[in-house]
Amino acid sequence: MTDADRPSDVGAPDRSGAVAADLLRPLTAEATAHDGTPPFSDQALVDARSGQATVVGDGDAAAILRPDQGEAELVVRPAVRRAGLGTILLRTVVEVTEGPLAIWAHGDHPGARRLADAFGFEATRRLLQQRAAVAADAPAPALPDGVSVRPFRPGVDEAAWLDLNARAFASHPEQGSLTLLDLEAREGDDWFDPDDFLLVRHGDDLVAFCWLKVQHGEPGEFYAVGVDPARQGQHLGGLAVDAGLHRLAERGLETASLYVEGDNAPALRLYAARGFTDHAVDVQYTLAR
Missing domain, CATH: 3.40.630 (Aminopeptidase)
Known part of the structure:
Protein backbone atom coordinates (compact mmCIF):
# COMPACT_ATOMS: atom_id res chain seq x y z
CA MET A 1 0.00 0.00 0.00
CA GLY A 99 6.99 26.42 16.71
CA PRO A 100 9.81 24.01 17.61
CA LEU A 101 8.64 20.40 17.70
CA ALA A 102 10.39 17.58 19.58
CA ILE A 103 9.57 13.92 18.93
CA TRP A 104 10.88 10.91 20.82
CA ALA A 105 11.92 7.83 18.88
CA HIS A 106 11.77 5.11 21.53
CA GLY A 107 14.33 2.53 20.50
CA ASP A 108 15.66 4.77 17.71
CA HIS A 109 14.68 2.36 14.97
CA PRO A 110 16.13 2.94 11.48
CA GLY A 111 12.68 3.84 10.13
CA ALA A 112 12.36 6.59 12.73
CA ARG A 113 15.75 8.01 11.77
CA ARG A 114 14.85 8.02 8.08
CA LEU A 115 11.54 9.74 8.82
CA ALA A 116 13.24 12.37 10.97
CA ASP A 117 15.79 13.08 8.24
CA ALA A 118 13.06 13.39 5.60
CA PHE A 119 11.30 16.14 7.58
CA GLY A 120 14.44 18.00 8.65
CA PHE A 121 14.51 16.93 12.31
CA GLU A 122 17.87 16.77 14.11
CA ALA A 123 18.83 14.54 17.05
CA THR A 124 18.99 16.65 20.23
CA ARG A 125 18.86 14.20 23.18
CA ARG A 126 19.88 10.60 23.85
CA LEU A 127 18.23 8.57 26.62
CA LEU A 128 20.00 5.27 27.27
CA GLN A 129 18.14 2.17 28.39
CA GLN A 130 20.51 0.06 30.46
CA ARG A 131 20.12 -3.39 31.98
CA ALA A 132 21.89 -5.47 34.62
CA ALA A 133 21.54 -8.89 36.16
CA VAL A 134 19.94 -8.97 39.61
CA ALA A 135 21.78 -11.26 42.01
CA ALA A 136 19.38 -13.59 43.80
CA ASP A 137 21.13 -12.74 47.07
CA ALA A 138 21.46 -8.99 46.48
CA PRO A 139 21.89 -7.65 50.03
CA ALA A 140 20.09 -4.75 51.62
CA PRO A 141 22.41 -1.73 51.79
CA ALA A 142 24.24 -0.90 54.98
CA LEU A 143 22.54 2.16 56.43
CA PRO A 144 24.48 5.01 58.06
CA ASP A 145 23.39 6.18 61.50
CA GLY A 146 20.05 7.97 61.35
CA VAL A 147 19.21 6.72 57.84
CA SER A 148 16.22 4.46 57.17
CA VAL A 149 14.47 3.01 54.11
CA ARG A 150 10.73 2.41 54.04
CA PRO A 151 7.95 2.12 51.43
CA PHE A 152 5.94 5.04 50.12
CA ARG A 153 2.62 5.65 51.91
CA PRO A 154 -0.17 6.74 49.53
CA GLY A 155 -2.12 9.64 50.95
CA VAL A 156 0.74 10.61 53.26
CA ASP A 157 4.01 11.00 51.37
CA GLU A 158 2.92 12.75 48.18
CA ALA A 159 3.79 16.32 49.17
CA ALA A 160 7.24 15.50 50.54
CA TRP A 161 8.09 13.34 47.55
CA LEU A 162 6.92 15.92 45.01
CA ASP A 163 9.05 18.56 46.71
CA LEU A 164 12.16 16.36 46.64
CA ASN A 165 11.49 15.17 43.09
CA ALA A 166 11.16 18.75 41.82
CA ARG A 167 14.48 19.71 43.41
CA ALA A 168 16.31 16.54 42.39
CA PHE A 169 15.17 16.87 38.77
CA ALA A 170 15.05 20.67 38.48
CA SER A 171 16.88 20.54 35.14
CA HIS A 172 14.99 17.53 33.80
CA PRO A 173 12.17 18.54 31.42
CA GLU A 174 9.90 15.57 32.16
CA GLN A 175 10.54 14.07 35.60
CA GLY A 176 11.00 17.38 37.38
CA SER A 177 7.63 18.74 36.27
CA LEU A 178 5.46 15.97 37.74
CA THR A 179 2.40 17.26 39.59
CA LEU A 180 0.16 15.75 42.25
CA LEU A 181 -2.30 14.75 39.52
CA ASP A 182 0.51 13.02 37.61
CA LEU A 183 1.59 11.15 40.74
CA GLU A 184 -1.96 10.12 41.60
CA ALA A 185 -2.47 8.89 38.05
CA ARG A 186 0.52 6.60 38.43
CA GLU A 187 -0.75 5.41 41.81
CA GLY A 188 -3.86 4.30 39.93
CA ASP A 189 -1.95 2.29 37.32
CA ASP A 190 -2.07 -1.50 37.52
CA TRP A 191 1.69 -1.75 37.97
CA PHE A 192 1.94 0.62 40.95
CA ASP A 193 2.93 -1.01 44.24
CA PRO A 194 3.85 1.27 47.18
CA ASP A 195 6.18 -1.44 48.48
CA ASP A 196 8.26 -0.93 45.31
CA PHE A 197 8.52 2.83 45.98
CA LEU A 198 11.37 3.12 48.47
CA LEU A 199 11.96 6.32 50.44
CA VAL A 200 15.31 7.03 52.07
CA ARG A 201 15.06 9.22 55.13
CA HIS A 202 17.58 10.83 57.43
CA GLY A 203 15.69 11.36 60.64
CA ASP A 204 12.44 13.03 59.57
CA ASP A 205 13.84 14.33 56.27
CA LEU A 206 13.23 12.64 52.93
CA VAL A 207 16.68 12.65 51.30
CA ALA A 208 16.49 10.13 48.43
CA PHE A 209 14.19 7.62 46.78
CA CYS A 210 14.14 4.64 44.46
CA TRP A 211 10.88 4.04 42.59
CA LEU A 212 10.56 0.65 40.91
CA LYS A 213 8.14 -0.39 38.19
CA VAL A 214 7.46 -4.11 38.02
CA GLN A 215 5.29 -5.61 35.28
CA HIS A 216 4.73 -9.26 34.45
CA GLY A 217 7.25 -10.58 31.96
CA GLU A 218 9.36 -7.41 31.99
CA PRO A 219 12.65 -6.54 33.73
CA GLY A 220 12.25 -4.72 37.01
CA GLU A 221 12.58 -1.07 36.05
CA PHE A 222 14.25 1.63 38.12
CA TYR A 223 11.46 4.05 37.26
CA ALA A 224 13.12 7.00 39.01
CA VAL A 225 16.01 7.46 41.41
CA GLY A 226 16.49 10.84 43.05
CA VAL A 227 18.68 12.46 45.70
CA ASP A 228 18.31 15.74 47.56
CA PRO A 229 20.73 18.11 45.74
CA ALA A 230 21.88 19.47 49.10
CA ARG A 231 23.10 15.98 50.03
CA GLN A 232 25.04 15.11 46.90
CA GLY A 233 28.32 13.37 47.71
CA GLN A 234 26.86 11.40 50.63
CA HIS A 235 26.49 8.20 48.54
CA LEU A 236 22.72 8.27 48.90
CA GLY A 237 22.19 7.53 45.20
CA GLY A 238 24.13 4.30 45.46
CA LEU A 239 22.29 3.42 48.67
CA ALA A 240 18.93 3.97 46.93
CA VAL A 241 19.93 1.85 43.92
CA ASP A 242 21.22 -0.94 46.17
CA ALA A 243 17.94 -0.87 48.10
CA GLY A 244 16.13 -1.20 44.78
CA LEU A 245 18.25 -4.16 43.67
CA HIS A 246 17.56 -5.84 47.00
CA ARG A 247 13.83 -5.30 46.56
CA LEU A 248 13.92 -6.73 43.02
CA ALA A 249 15.76 -9.79 44.32
CA GLU A 250 13.08 -10.22 47.01
CA ARG A 251 10.48 -10.19 44.23
CA GLY A 252 12.36 -12.83 42.25
CA LEU A 253 13.37 -10.56 39.36
CA GLU A 254 16.50 -11.59 37.47
CA THR A 255 17.02 -8.45 35.36
CA ALA A 256 16.88 -4.75 36.16
CA SER A 257 16.46 -1.91 33.67
CA LEU A 258 16.65 1.86 33.83
CA TYR A 259 16.77 4.97 31.66
CA VAL A 260 19.56 7.53 31.99
CA GLU A 261 20.50 10.62 30.00
CA GLY A 262 23.43 9.88 27.72
CA ASP A 263 25.39 12.88 29.05
CA ASN A 264 24.82 12.24 32.79
CA ALA A 265 28.34 11.09 33.62
CA PRO A 266 27.90 10.72 37.43
CA ALA A 267 24.80 8.54 37.02
CA LEU A 268 26.45 6.47 34.29
CA ARG A 269 29.39 5.79 36.63
CA LEU A 270 27.08 4.82 39.48
CA TYR A 271 25.11 2.39 37.33
CA ALA A 272 28.20 0.95 35.62
CA ALA A 273 29.63 0.10 39.05
CA ARG A 274 26.54 -2.08 39.58
CA GLY A 275 26.81 -3.91 36.29
CA PHE A 276 24.46 -1.87 34.10
CA THR A 277 25.30 -1.78 30.40
CA ASP A 278 23.59 -0.25 27.36
CA HIS A 279 20.62 -2.18 26.00
CA ALA A 280 18.82 0.35 23.76
CA VAL A 281 18.62 4.07 23.13
CA ASP A 282 15.77 6.57 22.84
CA VAL A 283 16.53 9.64 20.73
CA GLN A 284 14.68 12.94 20.74
CA TYR A 285 14.52 14.62 17.35
CA THR A 286 13.74 18.32 17.12
CA LEU A 287 12.40 20.39 14.25
CA ALA A 288 13.54 24.00 14.62
CA ARG A 289 11.02 26.39 13.08
Whole structure:
Protein backbone atom coordinates (compact mmCIF):
# COMPACT_ATOMS: atom_id res chain seq x y z
CA MET A 1 0.00 0.00 0.00
CA THR A 2 1.33 3.48 -0.90
CA ASP A 3 0.56 6.95 0.41
CA ALA A 4 -1.79 7.43 -2.51
CA ASP A 5 -3.90 4.50 -1.34
CA ARG A 6 -4.48 6.10 2.07
CA PRO A 7 -6.62 9.08 3.10
CA SER A 8 -4.79 12.40 2.99
CA ASP A 9 -4.70 12.57 6.78
CA VAL A 10 -5.09 10.30 9.78
CA GLY A 11 -7.69 12.16 11.77
CA ALA A 12 -8.14 15.46 13.53
CA PRO A 13 -6.37 16.04 16.86
CA ASP A 14 -9.55 15.96 18.93
CA ARG A 15 -9.43 12.70 20.86
CA SER A 16 -8.65 12.67 24.58
CA GLY A 17 -9.66 10.89 27.74
CA ALA A 18 -11.31 7.47 27.47
CA VAL A 19 -11.58 7.68 23.68
CA ALA A 20 -7.83 8.25 23.39
CA ALA A 21 -7.10 5.44 25.85
CA ASP A 22 -9.21 2.99 23.86
CA LEU A 23 -7.40 3.95 20.65
CA LEU A 24 -3.91 3.81 22.12
CA ARG A 25 -4.15 0.66 24.22
CA PRO A 26 -3.99 -1.97 21.43
CA LEU A 27 -1.48 0.05 19.40
CA THR A 28 0.80 0.38 22.41
CA ALA A 29 0.58 -3.32 23.26
CA GLU A 30 1.33 -4.47 19.70
CA ALA A 31 4.24 -2.08 19.20
CA THR A 32 5.77 -2.92 22.59
CA ALA A 33 5.61 -6.65 21.89
CA HIS A 34 7.15 -6.17 18.44
CA ASP A 35 9.80 -3.55 19.22
CA GLY A 36 10.75 -4.50 22.76
CA THR A 37 10.15 -0.96 24.00
CA PRO A 38 6.94 1.08 24.50
CA PRO A 39 6.18 3.66 21.79
CA PHE A 40 4.90 6.23 24.30
CA SER A 41 6.22 7.53 27.60
CA ASP A 42 4.09 7.05 30.70
CA GLN A 43 3.59 10.81 30.96
CA ALA A 44 2.31 11.05 27.39
CA LEU A 45 -0.24 8.32 28.11
CA VAL A 46 -1.26 9.98 31.40
CA ASP A 47 -1.77 13.29 29.60
CA ALA A 48 -3.80 11.62 26.83
CA ARG A 49 -6.09 9.89 29.35
CA SER A 50 -6.58 13.07 31.37
CA GLY A 51 -7.31 15.24 28.36
CA GLN A 52 -4.15 17.35 28.75
CA ALA A 53 -2.87 15.92 25.47
CA THR A 54 -4.69 15.10 22.27
CA VAL A 55 -4.39 12.18 19.88
CA VAL A 56 -4.15 12.19 16.10
CA GLY A 57 -4.72 8.95 14.26
CA ASP A 58 -6.66 5.75 13.93
CA GLY A 59 -6.21 2.06 14.70
CA ASP A 60 -3.15 1.76 12.43
CA ALA A 61 -1.17 4.87 13.36
CA ALA A 62 -1.47 7.44 16.13
CA ALA A 63 0.39 10.32 17.74
CA ILE A 64 0.06 11.94 21.15
CA LEU A 65 0.41 15.71 20.90
CA ARG A 66 1.40 17.99 23.77
CA PRO A 67 1.46 21.38 22.01
CA ASP A 68 2.10 23.35 25.21
CA GLN A 69 5.40 21.46 25.57
CA GLY A 70 6.16 21.33 21.85
CA GLU A 71 6.32 17.54 21.95
CA ALA A 72 4.75 14.58 20.19
CA GLU A 73 5.18 10.80 20.21
CA LEU A 74 4.14 8.54 17.32
CA VAL A 75 3.53 4.89 16.56
CA VAL A 76 2.55 2.81 13.53
CA ARG A 77 1.10 -0.66 14.01
CA PRO A 78 3.85 -3.18 13.16
CA ALA A 79 1.71 -5.14 10.68
CA VAL A 80 1.21 -2.09 8.43
CA ARG A 81 4.62 -0.45 8.60
CA ARG A 82 6.65 0.53 5.51
CA ALA A 83 3.44 1.56 3.75
CA GLY A 84 3.77 5.33 4.14
CA LEU A 85 1.62 5.73 7.26
CA GLY A 86 4.49 7.15 9.30
CA THR A 87 5.04 9.85 6.67
CA ILE A 88 1.34 10.73 6.62
CA LEU A 89 1.15 10.81 10.41
CA LEU A 90 4.24 12.95 10.90
CA ARG A 91 3.13 15.34 8.15
CA THR A 92 -0.18 15.77 9.98
CA VAL A 93 1.58 16.39 13.30
CA VAL A 94 3.84 19.01 11.73
CA GLU A 95 0.88 20.73 10.06
CA VAL A 96 -1.30 20.99 13.19
CA THR A 97 1.49 22.27 15.48
CA GLU A 98 3.51 25.48 15.56
CA GLY A 99 6.99 26.42 16.71
CA PRO A 100 9.81 24.01 17.61
CA LEU A 101 8.64 20.40 17.70
CA ALA A 102 10.39 17.58 19.58
CA ILE A 103 9.57 13.92 18.93
CA TRP A 104 10.88 10.91 20.82
CA ALA A 105 11.92 7.83 18.88
CA HIS A 106 11.77 5.11 21.53
CA GLY A 107 14.33 2.53 20.50
CA ASP A 108 15.66 4.77 17.71
CA HIS A 109 14.68 2.36 14.97
CA PRO A 110 16.13 2.94 11.48
CA GLY A 111 12.68 3.84 10.13
CA ALA A 112 12.36 6.59 12.73
CA ARG A 113 15.75 8.01 11.77
CA ARG A 114 14.85 8.02 8.08
CA LEU A 115 11.54 9.74 8.82
CA ALA A 116 13.24 12.37 10.97
CA ASP A 117 15.79 13.08 8.24
CA ALA A 118 13.06 13.39 5.60
CA PHE A 119 11.30 16.14 7.58
CA GLY A 120 14.44 18.00 8.65
CA PHE A 121 14.51 16.93 12.31
CA GLU A 122 17.87 16.77 14.11
CA ALA A 123 18.83 14.54 17.05
CA THR A 124 18.99 16.65 20.23
CA ARG A 125 18.86 14.20 23.18
CA ARG A 126 19.88 10.60 23.85
CA LEU A 127 18.23 8.57 26.62
CA LEU A 128 20.00 5.27 27.27
CA GLN A 129 18.14 2.17 28.39
CA GLN A 130 20.51 0.06 30.46
CA ARG A 131 20.12 -3.39 31.98
CA ALA A 132 21.89 -5.47 34.62
CA ALA A 133 21.54 -8.89 36.16
CA VAL A 134 19.94 -8.97 39.61
CA ALA A 135 21.78 -11.26 42.01
CA ALA A 136 19.38 -13.59 43.80
CA ASP A 137 21.13 -12.74 47.07
CA ALA A 138 21.46 -8.99 46.48
CA PRO A 139 21.89 -7.65 50.03
CA ALA A 140 20.09 -4.75 51.62
CA PRO A 141 22.41 -1.73 51.79
CA ALA A 142 24.24 -0.90 54.98
CA LEU A 143 22.54 2.16 56.43
CA PRO A 144 24.48 5.01 58.06
CA ASP A 145 23.39 6.18 61.50
CA GLY A 146 20.05 7.97 61.35
CA VAL A 147 19.21 6.72 57.84
CA SER A 148 16.22 4.46 57.17
CA VAL A 149 14.47 3.01 54.11
CA ARG A 150 10.73 2.41 54.04
CA PRO A 151 7.95 2.12 51.43
CA PHE A 152 5.94 5.04 50.12
CA ARG A 153 2.62 5.65 51.91
CA PRO A 154 -0.17 6.74 49.53
CA GLY A 155 -2.12 9.64 50.95
CA VAL A 156 0.74 10.61 53.26
CA ASP A 157 4.01 11.00 51.37
CA GLU A 158 2.92 12.75 48.18
CA ALA A 159 3.79 16.32 49.17
CA ALA A 160 7.24 15.50 50.54
CA TRP A 161 8.09 13.34 47.55
CA LEU A 162 6.92 15.92 45.01
CA ASP A 163 9.05 18.56 46.71
CA LEU A 164 12.16 16.36 46.64
CA ASN A 165 11.49 15.17 43.09
CA ALA A 166 11.16 18.75 41.82
CA ARG A 167 14.48 19.71 43.41
CA ALA A 168 16.31 16.54 42.39
CA PHE A 169 15.17 16.87 38.77
CA ALA A 170 15.05 20.67 38.48
CA SER A 171 16.88 20.54 35.14
CA HIS A 172 14.99 17.53 33.80
CA PRO A 173 12.17 18.54 31.42
CA GLU A 174 9.90 15.57 32.16
CA GLN A 175 10.54 14.07 35.60
CA GLY A 176 11.00 17.38 37.38
CA SER A 177 7.63 18.74 36.27
CA LEU A 178 5.46 15.97 37.74
CA THR A 179 2.40 17.26 39.59
CA LEU A 180 0.16 15.75 42.25
CA LEU A 181 -2.30 14.75 39.52
CA ASP A 182 0.51 13.02 37.61
CA LEU A 183 1.59 11.15 40.74
CA GLU A 184 -1.96 10.12 41.60
CA ALA A 185 -2.47 8.89 38.05
CA ARG A 186 0.52 6.60 38.43
CA GLU A 187 -0.75 5.41 41.81
CA GLY A 188 -3.86 4.30 39.93
CA ASP A 189 -1.95 2.29 37.32
CA ASP A 190 -2.07 -1.50 37.52
CA TRP A 191 1.69 -1.75 37.97
CA PHE A 192 1.94 0.62 40.95
CA ASP A 193 2.93 -1.01 44.24
CA PRO A 194 3.85 1.27 47.18
CA ASP A 195 6.18 -1.44 48.48
CA ASP A 196 8.26 -0.93 45.31
CA PHE A 197 8.52 2.83 45.98
CA LEU A 198 11.37 3.12 48.47
CA LEU A 199 11.96 6.32 50.44
CA VAL A 200 15.31 7.03 52.07
CA ARG A 201 15.06 9.22 55.13
CA HIS A 202 17.58 10.83 57.43
CA GLY A 203 15.69 11.36 60.64
CA ASP A 204 12.44 13.03 59.57
CA ASP A 205 13.84 14.33 56.27
CA LEU A 206 13.23 12.64 52.93
CA VAL A 207 16.68 12.65 51.30
CA ALA A 208 16.49 10.13 48.43
CA PHE A 209 14.19 7.62 46.78
CA CYS A 210 14.14 4.64 44.46
CA TRP A 211 10.88 4.04 42.59
CA LEU A 212 10.56 0.65 40.91
CA LYS A 213 8.14 -0.39 38.19
CA VAL A 214 7.46 -4.11 38.02
CA GLN A 215 5.29 -5.61 35.28
CA HIS A 216 4.73 -9.26 34.45
CA GLY A 217 7.25 -10.58 31.96
CA GLU A 218 9.36 -7.41 31.99
CA PRO A 219 12.65 -6.54 33.73
CA GLY A 220 12.25 -4.72 37.01
CA GLU A 221 12.58 -1.07 36.05
CA PHE A 222 14.25 1.63 38.12
CA TYR A 223 11.46 4.05 37.26
CA ALA A 224 13.12 7.00 39.01
CA VAL A 225 16.01 7.46 41.41
CA GLY A 226 16.49 10.84 43.05
CA VAL A 227 18.68 12.46 45.70
CA ASP A 228 18.31 15.74 47.56
CA PRO A 229 20.73 18.11 45.74
CA ALA A 230 21.88 19.47 49.10
CA ARG A 231 23.10 15.98 50.03
CA GLN A 232 25.04 15.11 46.90
CA GLY A 233 28.32 13.37 47.71
CA GLN A 234 26.86 11.40 50.63
CA HIS A 235 26.49 8.20 48.54
CA LEU A 236 22.72 8.27 48.90
CA GLY A 237 22.19 7.53 45.20
CA GLY A 238 24.13 4.30 45.46
CA LEU A 239 22.29 3.42 48.67
CA ALA A 240 18.93 3.97 46.93
CA VAL A 241 19.93 1.85 43.92
CA ASP A 242 21.22 -0.94 46.17
CA ALA A 243 17.94 -0.87 48.10
CA GLY A 244 16.13 -1.20 44.78
CA LEU A 245 18.25 -4.16 43.67
CA HIS A 246 17.56 -5.84 47.00
CA ARG A 247 13.83 -5.30 46.56
CA LEU A 248 13.92 -6.73 43.02
CA ALA A 249 15.76 -9.79 44.32
CA GLU A 250 13.08 -10.22 47.01
CA ARG A 251 10.48 -10.19 44.23
CA GLY A 252 12.36 -12.83 42.25
CA LEU A 253 13.37 -10.56 39.36
CA GLU A 254 16.50 -11.59 37.47
CA THR A 255 17.02 -8.45 35.36
CA ALA A 256 16.88 -4.75 36.16
CA SER A 257 16.46 -1.91 33.67
CA LEU A 258 16.65 1.86 33.83
CA TYR A 259 16.77 4.97 31.66
CA VAL A 260 19.56 7.53 31.99
CA GLU A 261 20.50 10.62 30.00
CA GLY A 262 23.43 9.88 27.72
CA ASP A 263 25.39 12.88 29.05
CA ASN A 264 24.82 12.24 32.79
CA ALA A 265 28.34 11.09 33.62
CA PRO A 266 27.90 10.72 37.43
CA ALA A 267 24.80 8.54 37.02
CA LEU A 268 26.45 6.47 34.29
CA ARG A 269 29.39 5.79 36.63
CA LEU A 270 27.08 4.82 39.48
CA TYR A 271 25.11 2.39 37.33
CA ALA A 272 28.20 0.95 35.62
CA ALA A 273 29.63 0.10 39.05
CA ARG A 274 26.54 -2.08 39.58
CA GLY A 275 26.81 -3.91 36.29
CA PHE A 276 24.46 -1.87 34.10
CA THR A 277 25.30 -1.78 30.40
CA ASP A 278 23.59 -0.25 27.36
CA HIS A 279 20.62 -2.18 26.00
CA ALA A 280 18.82 0.35 23.76
CA VAL A 281 18.62 4.07 23.13
CA ASP A 282 15.77 6.57 22.84
CA VAL A 283 16.53 9.64 20.73
CA GLN A 284 14.68 12.94 20.74
CA TYR A 285 14.52 14.62 17.35
CA THR A 286 13.74 18.32 17.12
CA LEU A 287 12.40 20.39 14.25
CA ALA A 288 13.54 24.00 14.62
CA ARG A 289 11.02 26.39 13.08
